[in-house]
Amino acid sequence: MGIKLGILGLGTVGTGTVELLSDGTGRHPLLSEIEIYRVGVRSLDKPRQVTLPDSVITTDLESIVTDPQVDIVVELMGGLEPARSLILKAIQCGKHVVTANKAVISRFGDEIFTAANQAGVYVMLEAAVGGGIPVVRPLKQSLSVNRINTVTGIVNGTTNYILTRMRSEGGNFDDVLADAQRLGYAEADPTADVDGLDAADKIAILASLAFDGRIKLEDVYCEGIRQVSKTDIAYADKLGFVIKLLAIAHQDNLSAPLSVRVHPTLVPTDHPLASINGVYNAILVEGEPIGQVMFFGPGAGAGATASAVCSDILNLVAELKLSTENANPLLTCRHHDYSQIAPIEELVTRFYARFLTKDQPGVIGKLGTCFGKYGVSLESVVQTGFQGELAEIVVVTHDVREGDFRQALAEIRSLDPIHSIPSLLRVL
């Protein structure tokens, strides 16, 4: 007579979720009131790690989201369609929804949450960001008493694994990526991870929660890690930094537009995010009056993600036990408007740039003069290396408006002794 779940998808996370729910000893007693009522799969013939009665498994996913018996639909299929349509249909049918689908939420959150608010149901998404790390619920229920000004995350395990190995082994991006693919830490098509798209989905979701406004995914500036070379990692090390793919959402003050972006970043070695290594994720939240809090843990994996999915289910079960017509204001989506996002040119940040130049006197002077013309002042200049005939010059700037910096670079590129600018990275 418990709460009936309709689970869509029995892949890695679906299997982990069924396993967790099927073995309640030592877990929250409320889990015992949950019944795995229907599980939708693409194919009945595929061998499975978990055994479920034939009456539970079906390939008719639509029949699950429309079944009047189902209380909660748990969407663990991934991908945009049919996940989006099934979520919307479930909402129309008055089901609460739990999803781990960052891609759907970051693209169609507007549509989904508007529908959910109209239907008076909850859409829960703890598993969409940070795998097992409790961060969505703390943002909504705990940290929202603060004026949050910055959310900074290492939210993609694959890129963090690659960057961590490149640093520890001095390896090239291509070699480490190939090995990561071989070991199962990176997909055969690594685009979503290494080009920062997965991290962009996640920071769009985190930003909407932290800054209480919807985010257009196309407004999120996104740069991946393909350009990060072992040379840059070595220079960064010398300068006291590690390179991390950071997803950042920041607001200077309550009336300023947001900056929401994903890019490889030089992080000072004593920064809390600098020591997050391997496939781990971490999300640092800064606000007033709390200061800095950070959430650290496994960003992916069957068990970790199942923990997040099941915590959402647990919270819905608790809510359903209250038998009230009123919606819990801490579980609903409370924003309707889109946040204003500043273009990347308006960003004020420090930069790291690596130049290859002819090996002749006066080059650093020319660089400095040109930077000065656009208001770019330099924090440090390093000239140590050579690449063949060319001298290598690395600069770190003080804070500068990105648009000004880019103008300076355009002019520098045309200077005679400048051969190329192989790397350009932002500094935290």
Next chain:
Amino acid sequence: MGIKLGILGLGTVGTGTVELLSDGTGRHPLLSEIEIYRVGVRSLDKPRQVTLPDSVITTDLESIVTDPQVDIVVELMGGLEPARSLILKAIQCGKHVVTANKAVISRFGDEIFTAANQAGVYVMLEAAVGGGIPVVRPLKQSLSVNRINTVTGIVNGTTNYILTRMRSEGGNFDDVLADAQRLGYAEADPTADVDGLDAADKIAILASLAFDGRIKLEDVYCEGIRQVSKTDIAYADKLGFVIKLLAIAHQDNLSAPLSVRVHPTLVPTDHPLASINGVYNAILVEGEPIGQVMFFGPGAGAGATASAVCSDILNLVAELKLSTENANPLLTCRHHDYSQIAPIEELVTRFYARFLTKDQPGVIGKLGTCFGKYGVSLESVVQTGFQGELAEIVVVTHDVREGDFRQALAEIRSLDPIHSIPSLLRVL
């Protein structure tokens, strides 16, 4: 027309709480429904950072907890009495309670939660552990779907500050403590912090949440940091460890008794807790299937603690908006029985021990033989230093039952070449 708060205490945390609630822009909109209705203080004449109407402030604390108008009592006085009696009286009068008082909860939680369950009110305590870090709510509402096996915390900022400075400066405990007192990081009477009592209160609370059973505070084994010397910190460094005051709650399996303890510990430098420095706190939770998650942030301070207090108030306001007679099972205390705690002799752990011995051949052999007799095997033996005429020998053992290790030490103490055993620390 909002939710009426009766706040007890207007010290550091009380002031921070009033300041946060009085300035709602950019925070959760639900905070605007809160009215600071009464604030109880010891003296009306004390100069205050916040201005409140005369009609709000009173020295009659009992009148606040019995006032039929008050919905939520926020206890921020600290100390055992009258805090305990006022909390109990508030509960009797049907008020929900928010408290930051770890000392009261760890000693009288049994009485308080039993009364709260009977009266159908909530007692919220996010601020009692980890300052601003959301950890109580994540443990109750998110991580409780896991079988938690270990909670390991750096939960006392003062001792972490002292140990961090001892390491970075090579300073003595007494000197660094004196400086910490001068700078306001340690109290004039530092006993509760440096002897581990504050950390014991907090791990008792965390253990009761994580392992779903009440904890008798006197069962918590507690050792402070007075015995940690700069010599040990230097040896630990050489061996690849940092020394931290850890509060640990662990259960080997679901039928095993808990181990709940506070002691200075050698932590491997690549462990997530090793890089938590200064006054920061962090709580690492390990469970199945989630693996490791860690919560990091400011463990004390007006703003951080006010954030935790106000998040509890926010959650109560949300609950009150639901207008239901049913209690939310994720907010009530769900355990009634005391957990069984194993005596410290049953602990299985690695040890670090430092011996001062006569400088003569064969001492290490004698040590090893005696350890072997009691089943203690050694992971490493270092002999580098001299203290005056005496040789210094440092050993790190493999895992050993603490009772066996102590028996071996008792026999070693009686060996002729052994002068003394100045340090004895556990290793994570």
